[in-house]
Amino acid sequence: MGKRWNHYVCKVCGGITVARHDDEGVTPFVIACRAKDERTARTVIRNRCQGFAKSVFFMCSQADDQQPHVIFYRPAPHEAVKAINKMPRRVRTDMLEHYERGGSLLREVR
Numbered sequence: 249m250g251k252r253w254n255h256y257v258c259k260v261c262g263g264i265t266v267a268r269h270d271d272e273g274v275t276p277f278v279i280a281c282r283a284k285d286e287r288t289a290r291t292v293i294r295n296r297c298q299g300f301a302k303s304v305f306f307m308c309s310q311a312d313d314q315q316p317h318v319i320f321y322r323p324a325p326h327e328a329v330k331a332i333n334k335m336p337r338r339v340r341t342d343m344l345e346h347y348e349r350g351g352s353l354l355r356e357v358r
């Protein structure tokens with residue numbers, strides 16, 4: 249199966265966070281909005297919208313030429329542990345449980 253695309257719509261800024269799904273896996277219904285990210289390391293946090301964006305459940309364009317803001321992927325277990333250990337301490341236990349239940353991890357595209 250190829251890559252799938254999903255859009256997350258933000259109520260605060262009206263923007264769309266574009267997600268690319270590289271692997272099968274459970275993904276969240278709501279994520280932090282990335283629609284207004286400036287895509288540079290220096291400004292990406294400062295300019296971020298503080299809103300949360302809701303999934304359209306894949307009812308969106310599936311064109312392969314979209315620029316993703318985030319990528320959902322399912323790494324091998326040892327890679328997952330490495331990635332989760334780089335996350336803030338307060339979310340690590342939840343993320344590990346999420347992964348063990350078949351969940352995908354999220355990587356931001358800069």
Ligand SMILES: [Zn+2]
Nearest residue numbers: 258261281297
């Ligand atoms: Zn927003």
